[in-house]
Amino acid sequence: MASVRHIADFFIRLADATAGDVMTHLRLQKLVYYAQAWSLAIRDKPLFPDVFQAWPHGPVSPALWSKFKTYGFNPIPVSAATTDEAGIPADEKNFLAEVWRAYGDFTAKKLEDITHSEEPWIAARGNLPPAAKSDAEIKPAAMKRFYKSKLGKKG
Numbered sequence: 470m471a472s473v474r475h476i477a478d479f480f481i482r483l484a485d486a487t488a489g490d491v492m493t494h495l496r497l498q499k500l501v502y503y504a505q506a507w508s509l510a511i512r513d514k515p516l517f518p519d520v521f522q523a524w525p526h527g528p529v530s531p532a533l534w535s536k537f538k539t540y541g542f543n544p545i546p547v548s549a550a551t552t553d554e555a556g557i558p559a560d561e562k563n564f565l566a567e568v569w570r571a572y573g574d575f576t577a578k579k580l581e582d583i584t585h586s587e588e589p590w591i592a593a594r595g596n597l598p599p600a601a602k603s604d605a606e607i608k609p610a611a612m613k614r615f616y617k618s619k620l621g622k623k624g
Contacts, residue, residue: 471557473519473532476501478550479557483573485565491544494537495526499580502607504568506589509609512614516561521607523593525600528607540581549604588615 480496480500485490508516521528537545555563572580584590597603 470515471517471561472552473501473517473530474553475554475556476504476516476538476565477533477536478552479554479562480504480573481545481550482547482554482568482611483569486544486547493544493545493577494534494540495542496575496577496580497537498529498533499527499569499572499577500572501530501533501586502518503580504565506577506612506616507568508564509613509621512564513613516564516611520610523603523605523607527581528590531604531617541548547548560575580589 477497480497481492484490502578505521506515508514519530519532521530537549540549556563576582589607592611593607594603595604595605
């Protein structure tokens, strides 16, 4: 099983800064979240063991937050991707490339808006005001159920 850091580094490397495509912390968090969610829904297993929490700007992996918080809203440079891609099995790389094809063209704000409209984040937030801090976990079972339902499957 890969680590959340391996998955993040994979997406950081895919952003084409020379073409104006930047990877911000906000965008990265959402891409890694979608990779985990769709892995649960399609493959019936997580990509990594880390959890996501329902923060005001959408799902956040606290482990990734700690690693990349120094970048704030600035782009994360490719040089920040320090893990070896050998840590990701080939079938998972293919899966991640599919996630990138589905979500990679979206801005960080668009990805935030999408997650804010989806049940796993909404349920984890409960009745909190929009800007309220929260460390409530977005349950993997809720992620699996919701995204599986998007495929027309029961989970």
